[in-house]
Amino acid sequence: MKSLLKILRDFPAYLWSGWGAIASIFLFIAAWDIGNQVYGDMILPSPLETFHTLATLFKDPDFTQGLMITLRRAMVGFGISLVVGTALGLLAGFFVTASIVSRPIVTILMGMPPIAWIVLAMIWFGMGDATVEFTVIVASLPIVFVGALQGTRTLEDKFEEMADIFKVPLMMKFFDIYLPHIFSYVFPAWVAALGMAWKIVVMAELLATSDGLGADLAMARSQLDTASALAIVVAMVGLLMVAEYIFLEPIKREVEKWRD
Amino acid sequence: MARLKVENLSFSFGYDTILDNINFEIKEGEVVSIVGPSGGGKTTLLRLCSGLLDRQDGKIENSFETQAIAFQDPRLLPWKNVIDNIAFGLKAMGVSSQEREARAKEIALKFDLEESDFEKFPKELSGGMSQRVSFARALVTKPKLLFLDEPFSALDIGLKRELQDHVMELIADKEITIFFITHDIMEAIRLSDKILLLAPDPGRIVKIFEFDVPQSQRDDEYVYTQTAKLLSDREIIETFELEFK
Ligand SMILES: Nc1ncnc2c1ncn2[C@@H]1O[C@H](COP(=O)(O)OP(=O)(O)O)[C@@H](O)[C@H]1O
Numbered sequence A: 001m002k003s004l005l006k007i008l009r010d011f012p013a014y015l016w017s018g019w020g021a022i023a024s025i026f027l028f029i030a031a032w033d034i035g036n037q038v039y040g041d042m043i044l045p046s047p048l049e050t051f052h053t054l055a056t057l058f059k060d061p062d063f064t065q066g067l068m069i070t071l072r073r074a075m076v077g078f079g080i081s082l083v084v085g086t087a088l089g090l091l092a093g094f095f096v097t098a099s100i101v102s103r104p105i106v107t108i109l110m111g112m113p114p115i116a117w118i119v120l121a122m123i124w125f126g127m128g129d130a131t132v133e134f135t136v137i138v139a140s141l142p143i144v145f146v147g148a149l150q151g152t153r154t155l156e157d158k159f160e161e162m163a164d165i166f167k168v169p170l171m172m173k174f175f176d177i178y179l180p181h182i183f184s185y186v187f188p189a190w191v192a193a194l195g196m197a198w199k200i201v202v203m204a205e206l207l208a209t210s211d212g213l214g215a216d217l218a219m220a221r222s223q224l225d226t227a228s229a230l231a232i233v234v235a236m237v238g239l240l241m242v243a244e245y246i247f248l249e250p251i252k253r254e255v256e257k258w259r260d
Numbered sequence B: 001m002a003r004l005k006v007e008n009l010s011f012s013f014g015y016d017t018i019l020d021n022i023n024f025e026i027k028e029g030e031v032v033s034i035v036g037p038s039g040g041g042k043t044t045l046l047r048l049c050s051g052l053l054d055r056q057d058g059k060i061e062n063s064f065e066t067q068a069i070a071f072q073d074p075r076l077l078p079w080k081n082v083i084d085n086i087a088f089g090l091k092a093m094g095v096s097s098q099e100r101e102a103r104a105k106e107i108a109l110k111f112d113l114e115e116s117d118f119e120k121f122p123k124e125l126s127g128g129m130s131q132r133v134s135f136a137r138a139l140v141t142k143p144k145l146l147f148l149d150e151p152f153s154a155l156d157i158g159l160k161r162e163l164q165d166h167v168m169e170l171i172a173d174k175e176i177t178i179f180f181i182t183h184d185i186m187e188a189i190r191l192s193d194k195i196l197l198l199a200p201d202p203g204r205i206v207k208i209f210e211f212d213v214p215q216s217q218r219d220d221e222y223v224y225t226q227t228a229k230l231l232s233d234r235e236i237i238e239t240f241e242l243e244f245k
């Protein structure tokens, strides 16, 4: 609760520090506009046209519905990864054997290209929600798992000893010693997994479903509608940026403030 | 009367004998110092006496109700600020958050930490500041038995003297019993009733020095003469491998 207030209190200062980021985004848009002037509207529509298309897209109920579907799939997949990955990672971290056994499996999971998972999932689950959600989970769960595992494995005995001398009760030990340390590993993993989930969901939709942002993207491609394709990309990137910079980054700053 | 009594204590890490047949006793209200070269097993002895390490051979009787340690490495929680670190032991005891904050602030100021330091995280503290926070965390719980493991090693002489004076006040009132590890012989002489000389490889007590003059009556001259006397003691010279030309 206290940290939540602190996050809110530091928020204006944080926003102020965002001017640099905004300047760099404008620079990027300027470069994009130059690209448009060189290559023409067919290859690279201008930023203005793209944002225009984006605005009309958002007025189209079909599009917003598709966006909701995509969001739902991403959140379901990410939510399951978050809960299950964290739980398994913590569990594995507390047992040496489990962490040794799980390492190679995680390496295989992480090394496997997502596109291969999509193909397999299409065979197993057909076209639809399950395929997309499954792919999101296999791609993002290992990231969360590794974060939780590392957080647990790196807990230090010296703090345990210190706590024992002060006869710290179990609950307090958990909240004051284990949790802050583990959370500082798990939280960045959650953020990384969320980014992964968002990318994978669109890719899986593009190949395996007839609705959602990915499907819209596939449609735009088949109709050579570059402006729509770009607008959808901008929407995807924009949503991820909002999530990252408005919600996650301030929390991350608070969580990691004590770190070197 | 509570006491810490160690009898025929031996300890090894694997095949390395670290401590060999240690015997001594600390009575309530006493200050007993352990001096000896580093690597001699002082910290290991402290961990055994405080119950952090399981005893292998011999007997340890520790009948003090409460105890606290200022560890050699300060062991401050990196995610807690100065005040919350100091108040950590109080929180474990169930002291209300208002009271523990007040007590932590009071002792912090007494230890020459400044109000502007209160919100700092350990990463922003100097070695000496961390040691003071760690010492304050142990002391603020008002333990009956206090273990100090080279608590002043990173402090300059002025601050060291101030904290020693603080310890002196506590022992004058006989409020506390102290098991004190130091490598500063002068400091040991100023503060202790007894000094145990721990020789290394394997760690054993080769000599015990006792001081009858109460701590409050030990002036600089007393401390200097006693220090000179100890430094010319044959066992001390051999244990620390001092060579005077
Ligand atoms: N956890 C441990 N495992 C193995 N050896 C240890 C451990 N802790 C200390 N030692 C060894 O025990 C000896 C005494 O260490 P210590 O008690 O820290 O000495 P001191 O505090 O006098 O410097 C050293 O040789 C050290 O390497």
Ligand SMILES: [Mg+2]
Residues within 6 Å of the ligand: B039, B042, B043, B044, B072, B149
């Ligand atoms: Mg030591």
